[in-house]
Amino acid sequence: MIRSGFLRAAAIVAALLILTGCGKSDGAQDVQFDGGRAYEILKKQCSFGPRYPNTPGHDKMVEYLQAELKPLSDGVTVHSFTYNTGKKELEIKNICAVFNPDASEYVLLCAHWDTRPWADEEIDQAKRNLPVPGANDGASGVAVLLELARMFHIKRPSVGVIMVFFDGEDYGPSTRDMFIGSTRFAKEWRTALKPIIKRSDYKIKYGILLDMVGDSSLQLPRERKSMMMAGDIVDKVWAVARKAGYGNIFTDTGGYSIADDHVPLNMVGIKCIDIIDFDYAYWHTIEDTPDKCSAKSLQIVGEVVSKVVYEESVQAK
Numbered sequence: 001m002i003r004s005g006f007l008r009a010a011a012i013v014a015a016l017l018i019l020t021g022c023g024k025s026d027g028a029q030d031v032q033f034d035g036g037r038a039y040e041i042l043k044k045q046c047s048f049g050p051r052y053p054n055t056p057g058h059d060k061m062v063e064y065l066q067a068e069l070k071p072l073s074d075g076v077t078v079h080s081f082t083y084n085t086g087k088k089e090l091e092i093k094n095i096c097a098v099f100n101p102d103a104s105e106y107v108l109l110c111a112h113w114d115t116r117p118w119a120d121e122e123i124d125q126a127k128r129n130l131p132v133p134g135a136n137d138g139a140s141g142v143a144v145l146l147e148l149a150r151m152f153h154i155k156r157p158s159v160g161v162i163m164v165f166f167d168g169e170d171y172g173p174s175t176r177d178m179f180i181g182s183t184r185f186a187k188e189w190r191t192a193l194k195p196i197i198k199r200s201d202y203k204i205k206y207g208i209l210l211d212m213v214g215d216s217s218l219q220l221p222r223e224r225k226s227m228m229m230a231g232d233i234v235d236k237v238w239a240v241a242r243k244a245g246y247g248n249i250f251t252d253t254g255g256y257s258i259a260d261d262h263v264p265l266n267m268v269g270i271k272c273i274d275i276i277d278f279d280y281a282y283w284h285t286i287e288d289t290p291d292k293c294s295a296k297s298l299q300i301v302g303e304v305v306s307k308v309v310y311e312e313s314v315q316a317k
């Protein structure tokens with residue numbers, strides 16, 4: 001993602017008891033977001049190496065995401081296409097999963113899973129052609145979503161949930177060749193989801209994009225494009241965060257204005273917000289490694305998003 005304006009002005013603990021269960025829930029079981037487990041998922045992704053199109057790490061992630069999501073969700077499909085940068089053809093794969101595929105209303109949860117091929121924010125010019133490890137920028141959002149998938153498997157939310165793991169967000173180097181997966185998905189999402197959602201009369205209530213949510217010094221001001229395009233959803237999520245005791249993380253200050261995967265979705269009428277901590281010193285550098293991220297940060301974001309989803313009321317199907 002790319003910052004497009006404004007500096008912003010402007011940390012908490014959750015000790016957890018994990019209640020494990022098996023099978024689909026009748027609602028009687030309790031289930032908690034496990035930040036430690038999410039952090040392990042973050043490290044696992046980084047162990048695959050760089051994860052941009054046409055690399056072995058990219059292939060491994062496609063397999064990994066499907067293998068993880070198939071037993072947890074009610075359906076997985078790969079929205080794939082070829083994208084031509086003019087110099088290269090990229091095999092782009094958005095991985096989509098659904099929970100409650102008979103629902104009439106869905107919350108869309110998304111994150112990009114690819115990593116940037118070049119560390120163009122490195123001060124040392126010699127390092128700028130190296131790929132970024134993408135611990136925060138790539139793996140963090142995915143880690144939270146996969147841990148949420150485990151929760152939703154144990155205890156189904158009332159509302160339908162669509163998860164999309166976007167590819168090609170960070171290819172670049174310029175924005176012309178970024179947001180590749182989300183831009184295409186926005187144009188053809190109903191067709192892309194057809195293999196896993198059979199009905200055609202459903203709607204997506206809103207979307208929540210998670211990007212760079214693992215920084216160990218997490219601060220989440222209100223991203224400005226989200227405020228402009230989906231202010232009511234920002235209000236809803238930030239209110240849940242405040243109630244959960246995280247008002248000092250999900251702050252009421254205005255953040256940066258970020259070009260990210262939420263923009264193409266808003267352009268086609270799907271209200272989508274971006275939960276992002278852009279104040280990350282290791283952004284687009286080879287230092288974006290797991291030690292800069294924490295289980296606690298993933299915990300906070302995962303806990304808030306899970307509350308938002310579980311509290312979502314549903315209309316009659």
Ligand SMILES: [Zn+2]
Pocket residue numbers: 001116137170284
């Ligand atoms: Zn990035």
